[in-house]
Amino acid sequence: MAAGADRSPRRPGPPLRALLATLLALPTLAAAALLDFSADERRQIASFGPWPVPVAADPSNRVSGKAEAIALGARLFFDARLSPIGYIACVTCHQPDRSWTDAKARAHGLADLPRNTPALANLRLARWYGWGGGADSLWMASLRPLLDAREFDSNAAAVARVYRRDPDLACRYRRAFGEAAVGRDADRETVLVNSAKALAAFQETLVTGRTPFDEFRDALARGDAASAGRYPLAAQQGLRLFIGRGQCIACHNGPNFSNGEFADVGVPYFIAPGRVDAGRHADLQALRASPYNRLGRHSDDRAGARATRQAALEPRHWGEFKVPSLRNVAVTAPYMHNGSLPTLRDVLRHYATLDEGRIHASRRPLLRALHLTEDEADALLAFLESLTDAQGAERPRPPSPPPCVP
Amino acid sequence: MTLGPAALAAALCPALLPVAALGCTPPLQGRGVQAVEGRGFVVAWRAPAPLPLAEFFSLDFAACARDGRPFDTPRIDATMPEHGHGMNYRPRVESLGGGRFRASGLLLHMPGRWQLSVSLGSGVRGETLHAPLTVD
Numbered sequence: 001m002a003a004g005a006d007r008s009p010r011r012p013g014p015p016l017r018a019l020l021a022t023l024l025a026l027p028t029l030a031a032a033a034l035l036d037f038s039a040d041e042r043r044q045i046a047s048f049g050p051w052p053v054p055v056a057a058d059p060s061n062r063v064s065g066k067a068e069a070i071a072l073g074a075r076l077f078f079d080a081r082l083s084p085i086g087y088i089a090c091v092t093c094h095q096p097d098r099s100w101t102d103a104k105a106r107a108h109g110l111a112d113l114p115r116n117t118p119a120l121a122n123l124r125l126a127r128w129y130g131w132g133g134g135a136d137s138l139w140m141a142s143l144r145p146l147l148d149a150r151e152f153d154s155n156a157a158a159v160a161r162v163y164r165r166d167p168d169l170a171c172r173y174r175r176a177f178g179e180a181a182v183g184r185d186a187d188r189e190t191v192l193v194n195s196a197k198a199l200a201a202f203q204e205t206l207v208t209g210r211t212p213f214d215e216f217r218d219a220l221a222r223g224d225a226a227s228a229g230r231y232p233l234a235a236q237q238g239l240r241l242f243i244g245r246g247q248c249i250a251c252h253n254g255p256n257f258s259n260g261e262f263a264d265v266g267v268p269y270f271i272a273p274g275r276v277d278a279g280r281h282a283d284l285q286a287l288r289a290s291p292y293n294r295l296g297r298h299s300d301d302r303a304g305a306r307a308t309r310q311a312a313l314e315p316r317h318w319g320e321f322k323v324p325s326l327r328n329v330a331v332t333a334p335y336m337h338n339g340s341l342p343t344l345r346d347v348l349r350h351y352a353t354l355d356e357g358r359i360h361a362s363r364r365p366l367l368r369a370l371h372l373t374e375d376e377a378d379a380l381l382a383f384l385e386s387l388t389d390a391q392g393a394e395r396p397r398p399p400s401p402p403p404c405v406p
Numbered sequence: 407m408t409l410g411p412a413a414l415a416a417a418l419c420p421a422l423l424p425v426a427a428l429g430c431t432p433p434l435q436g437r438g439v440q441a442v443e444g445r446g447f448v449v450a451w452r453a454p455a456p457l458p459l460a461e462f463f464s465l466d467f468a469a470c471a472r473d474g475r476p477f478d479t480p481r482i483d484a485t486m487p488e489h490g491h492g493m494n495y496r497p498r499v500e501s502l503g504g505g506r507f508r509a510s511g512l513l514l515h516m517p518g519r520w521q522l523s524v525s526l527g528s529g530v531r532g533e534t535l536h537a538p539l540t541v542d
Contacts, residue, residue, distance in 0.1 A: 254459065306462060314492075
């Protein structure tokens, strides 16, 4: 057909040529959506991964990573009988459908507490636990609320009673620790601490998954500009601010976006008129005085308690609080140690308008008011939201285990 | 007068020198070793490369006294002079014998410029030597 011959596919007409050109250009267009990150910026971005980070068992907890202890801990976590009053459980404040926190500004157990309930995730990566680092292990952090009169107001006798009245739980304890929780030979103090170690073993399993940022970071690291270019431009711009002018990376560094230490970021530490929360300064002293720290007889690795042994108490620690991880930060509102900032935008506003004179700093202050424009705040928000994994705030509950067979 | 590269470097940074150029020789040499020279002591060290950020690390170092007299185990610290703060931990120094030491429990919790400080001797003989450390 002559007409057909005139439309030879070897030479496409203008509309088809335009379409083909567009299709051929797609990878280029995607790559063009990648900011021109410098070598130094790329190095800094690479330092936020890879994710997930392989973790070892906690040497201070001999049942860390042990399946039987994880199963026992999962049961205990949801068990309100651990509180003598019968209605406070770990899950009361650490709720799986709220990122293992409670969405309240400040925690409330049997009474009001001055600090925000931290989300439970990636805890094996931490060196200190609690906003003031008042615990040097996850099992100590799990024990503290049990004994705190404002939270569980529990004790060793009350915890031992739970095992006495629940054969399934007693069976699980025996399988986890190889000894009985009840009976003449059972030492109540040991049962109490072991219960906290089982709770810790369970909480160590609460991890966050890969995020859009992780996909971007890995693509950039392997030189895959097309894949990296799929990461939203606003998030890239926010990331550039995060590692650049914002200097957020000074504290929020490494794959868990936290240096694991403490900082004063200008959040007021007044609890009530005349009452302050001294943060790290008070909590390190309390930790040292506690029989449950990693140097004490309940620790399974006293020789390795380097951080506890060598932690320095300095005046500058007064009013410092732990640098939180930013993984899944968008689904863990409200924010700061006292939950005083309801949204991430409020947090950015805090840093944008920081009162530099309020912060303890000699010489050049690290924190300066960022004076963010709305576009810059939007970009930082886009970046922070890209640190959210697919499950978001809805974390899976541990499955109900089959009955324990002695 | 024209200065050669080594002399120029020494003039610009008189305290930080190659080990071979020092008054006494600390018993630590080889690849990656840096040294700092003071009034009465010389210290050489080998830091991990790159320096870890927000993770504990150990530092091997050696010291010698110009007067040849013995000295106690040195103390070691690190600060961020620009920000006026130090580490959150007190490193421990153990003597390995023969003027060699190992400092453990150092943790540099922020990226940027740090200053390593090694304090040696006591009384009129005492001095603290400083050297830069950079954490990327």
